[in-house]
Amino acid sequence: MIQVQNLTHRYGDRVALNRVAFEVAKGEIFGLLGPNGGGKSTLFRILSTMMVPTEGTASIAGIDVARDPASVRRKVGVVFQTQSLDKALTVEENLRAQGHLHGLSGATLRERMDFAMQRLGIADRRSDLLETLSGGLRRRVEIAKALLHRPQVLLMDEASTGLDPSARREVSRHVEDLRKEEGVTILLTTHILEEADRCDRLVLLHKGDIVGQGSPRELRARIGGDVVVLDAAAAETLAGKVRERFQVPVSVMENQVRIEIRNGHRFITEVVEAFPGEIDSVGLHKPTLEDVFVNLTGASFDE
Amino acid sequence: MSSFFLSAATLWQRELIRFWRQKSRVLGVVASPLVFWLVIGYGSNDLARFYSGALVLTVMFSAIFSTISIIEDRREGFLLSMLVSPAPRTSLVLGKILGSATLAWLQGLIFLAFAPLAGVSISLRGLPPVVAAIFLVSFTLTAMGFVLAWKMDSSAGFHAIMTLLLMPMWMVSGALFPMATAHGWIRAIMWVNPLTYSISLLDNTLRLRNASPGAAESLVVTAVVGVALLLISGLMAAQKSTRSAA
Numbered sequence: 049m050i051q052v053q054n055l056t057h058r059y060g061d062r063v064a065l066n067r068v069a070f071e072v073a074k075g076e077i078f079g080l081l082g083p084n085g086g087g088k089s090t091l092f093r094i095l096s097t098m099m100v101p102t103e104g105t106a107s108i109a110g111i112d113v114a115r116d117p118a119s120v121r122r123k124v125g126v127v128f129q130t131q132s133l134d135k136a137l138t139v140e141e142n143l144r145a146q147g148h149l150h151g152l153s154g155a156t157l158r159e160r161m162d163f164a165m166q167r168l169g170i171a172d173r174r175s176d177l178l179e180t181l182s183g184g185l186r187r188r189v190e191i192a193k194a195l196l197h198r199p200q201v202l203l204m205d206e207a208s209t210g211l212d213p214s215a216r217r218e219v220s221r222h223v224e225d226l227r228k229e230e231g232v233t234i235l236l237t238t239h240i241l242e243e244a245d246r247c248d249r250l251v252l253l254h255k256g257d258i259v260g261q262g263s264p265r266e267l268r269a270r271i272g273g274d275v276v277v278l279d280a281a282a283a284e285t286l287a288g289k290v291r292e293r294f295q296v297p298v299s300v301m302e303n304q305v306r307i308e309i310r311n312g313h314r315f316i317t318e319v320v321e322a323f324p325g326e327i328d329s330v331g332l333h334k335p336t337l338e339d340v341f342v343n344l345t346g347a348s349f350d351e
Numbered sequence: 352m353s354s355f356f357l358s359a360a361t362l363w364q365r366e367l368i369r370f371w372r373q374k375s376r377v378l379g380v381v382a383s384p385l386v387f388w389l390v391i392g393y394g395s396n397d398l399a400r401f402y403s404g405a406l407v408l409t410v411m412f413s414a415i416f417s418t419i420s421i422i423e424d425r426r427e428g429f430l431l432s433m434l435v436s437p438a439p440r441t442s443l444v445l446g447k448i449l450g451s452a453t454l455a456w457l458q459g460l461i462f463l464a465f466a467p468l469a470g471v472s473i474s475l476r477g478l479p480p481v482v483a484a485i486f487l488v489s490f491t492l493t494a495m496g497f498v499l500a501w502k503m504d505s506s507a508g509f510h511a512i513m514t515l516l517l518m519p520m521w522m523v524s525g526a527l528f529p530m531a532t533a534h535g536w537i538r539a540i541m542w543v544n545p546l547t548y549s550i551s552l553l554d555n556t557l558r559l560r561n562a563s564p565g566a567a568e569s570l571v572v573t574a575v576v577g578v579a580l581l582l583i584s585g586l587m588a589a590q591k592s593t594r595s596a597a
Contacts, residue, residue: 057593096435099595114591121437132428136369148361149436149443151354193432 049074049201049233050095055104057090064090066256067104072235072249074200077227079247080237081337083349086253088237089129092205095235096126108201122150125194125232129206132190135179139170139189142178143196150197157196164192168222184215191222202226204236208243220246239349241337252341259344264337271335271343274312278305278319279329286326293322301348308335308343358438359446366417366450380416380458384408385465392469399560402469403553404526406462407546410489411521413458415513417451418496422506440589448493448581455489471557484556487570488549491577495545497584525550530563548572 050072057065065087072078080088094101095108097117106113109123126132133142143164147157165171168188178186187207194202204223208216220243226232238244245264252260252267260267280286280303287300290307294315299306309315312332320327333339338349370376388405392398424430433443463485466473473481499512523537524546530538541547552569554562564572 059594093595098431098434100591100593102593117591118437118439121435124435126431126435128428128431130428130431132431134365134369134429135427136372137365141365141368145361145365146432146436148357149433149438151357151437153357 049076050078050106050108050235052091052095052106053104055091055094055101055106057087057094057101057103063256065094065101068251068253068256068258070251070258070261072233074233075227075231076248077223077234077236077246079244079250080235080253081239081241081244081247081250081341082253083239083341083347085255087256088239088253089205090256091253092203092237096124096203096205097121122197123200125197125199125202127187127190127194127202127204127207129209131186133178133186133193136177138175138177139165139181140174142189143193146193147196152196160196160198164195167195167226168192182215184211184218187211187215187219188222191219195226198230199232201233201235204234206237206239208238208240216240216243241349244337250337252337252344254341254345254347260340267337267340268335271308271339273308273310275333275335275339276307276309276312276315276319277331277333278307278327279303279331280305280327282326286323289323289326290319294319299342299346301342306339306342308339355439355442358436358442359449362433362443362446363450363453366420366447366454369420370454376416377458377461380413381409381461384412384462388465389468398469399471401526402466402471402559403550403557403562404521404524406459406485406553407488407492407524407526407549408521409462410455410459410485410549411492411517411546413455414451414489414492414496415509415517417454418493418500419506419509420451421447421497421500422503422509425504441585444497444584444588445581448490448497448584451496452486452490452493455493456486459485459489466557469559471559473557480556481553484552484570487573487577488552491545491549491573491580494577494580494584498580498587501584501587520544520546523547525554525562545572545576548576 053069055065055068068091080091082088093099094106095113097113097120100114108120111119113120143161144157147160152160165174168191170185170188170192173181173185178189208219211219223234227234244250247264249263250267251258278286283300283303283305287298287305290305291298296307296309316330316332320330341349384405388401392401460482463481500509503509523540524544525541530541530547533541548564548569551562551564552573554560555566555569
């Protein structure tokens with residue numbers, strides 16, 4: 049449904065995307081995960097026809113986004129990270145205006161508006177001015193707005209940014225329903241790990257490159273076993289000692305030493321006994337997507 | 352074609368709804384030209400002389416405030432929705448400009464209510480040409496505002512344009528002194544200044560004085576400039592770019 053080939057984008061000399069390629073199948077929830085500045089927003093702008101790439105191609109439903117943006121816009125619903133509605137208008141007025149921009153009117157438009165509002169659970173707020181709604185509700189209006197023209201593909205940029213966890217889960221539930229009940233293909237950008245975990249497949253973007261690709265499970269499987277995290281004031285020194293004593297790969301980030309290892313629980317007892325007094329605290333977890341990112345890039349995800 | 356007008360109409364309507372919900376804007380736009388006109392008019396004991404200039408100032412303020420909203424739309428996002436819709440760019444531009452022009456026109460009409468103070472009495476038959484002239488001026492000034500605002504990303508820059516370009520343009524437009532008696536180079540500036548024609552158009556239709564340029568010339572220049580600016584706006588908005596549109 050979405051094909052991206054050899055996509056490169058430069059802002060002047062700065063390379064924001066470097067030969068990026070991936071495909072998204074119909075009905076998938078596909079995530080672009082990466083820290084800010086990784087290239088997600090650039091990719092999103094290109095796919096949503098807000099700008100044309102400097103090299104390479106991207107197509108949605110078989111249509112090239114740079115060559116025929118008008119046709120792409122008919123097939124795609126876009127939910128922006130920032131608000132894209134008029135605060136001074138009511139929910140209904142906003143949706144009606146958007147419907148008109150998509151060439152919908154009369155009974156068809158009314159029906160689509162009712163459907164979208166029902167779908168997102170905002171029908172009872174239809175006459176409220178947008179500025180009186182909470183962040184979570186506004187986000188749902190944004191999604192409703194993007195659905196009016198029955199898009200085959202929904203593009204969502206950081207759709208849950210600024211939402212509290214319950215509002216975020218609510219949005220995720222609606223997205224999941226859309227895929228299941230309407231067969232909509234969804235591409236979302238995110239830097240929130242739990243959101244990425246709910247995608248069918250992901251690409252990990254770092255400094256414009258795709259550093260990893262696959263389902264969250266496949267990506268996590270790259271790291272065998274567990275991740276052990278040691279907090280220590282002298283992390284560098286400790287890392288050296290651990291590496292020497294246990295012959296394992298070790299990475300250091302600020303005051304943390306990270307070790308990817310099988311049977312982490314046994315390793316913990318050994319390492320704590322080996323270096324008494326040097327470790328402030330110990331943690332053990334199954335690999336997360338953040339660990340995968342660290343493993344692949346050597347960089348911290350929060351940068 | 353019908354979807355072209357549907358998009359334009361919905362944006363036009365949006366401007367009107369927004370305006371209606373912040374009615375205090377009327378006061379801001381009409382009050383300062385009105386005060387200015389009354390002070391300078393009573394001061395020089397010639398209210399009629401400065402009437403058209405003040406009316407154009409009202410329309411210009413309104414046109415500029417409305418087009419600044421493009422910068423807000425860009426920042427607050429409504430422009431994003433417009434740009435990812437399949438509606439033709441030219442219809443979006445037309446809707447936005449017509450909406451803003453309608454607001455400028457309405458405020459011009461409010462100012463027109465003060466015309467009797469200038470000794471102007473407009474007959475019922477004389478009203479349509481005046482109303483039409485004010486609309487044409489509103490349209491042209493709004494299109495000018497759009498061209499200036501489109502590439503801008505902050506309203507601070509727009510204030511600079513207001514003080515460095517638009518106010519000086521207004522000052523050398525016949526609003527304050529006639530073209531006939533102006534010094535050579537000022538007269539040259541006045542001759543190429545579109546506002547000169549806006550003001551003489553109003554002076555002529557209101558029969559305030561036999562202003563030069565004449566009625567026909569003023570009408571043609573104002574209309575041609577307006578349409579040209581509309582086309583430029585359309586071209587600017589339709590441009591594809593490797594930079595983000597918003």
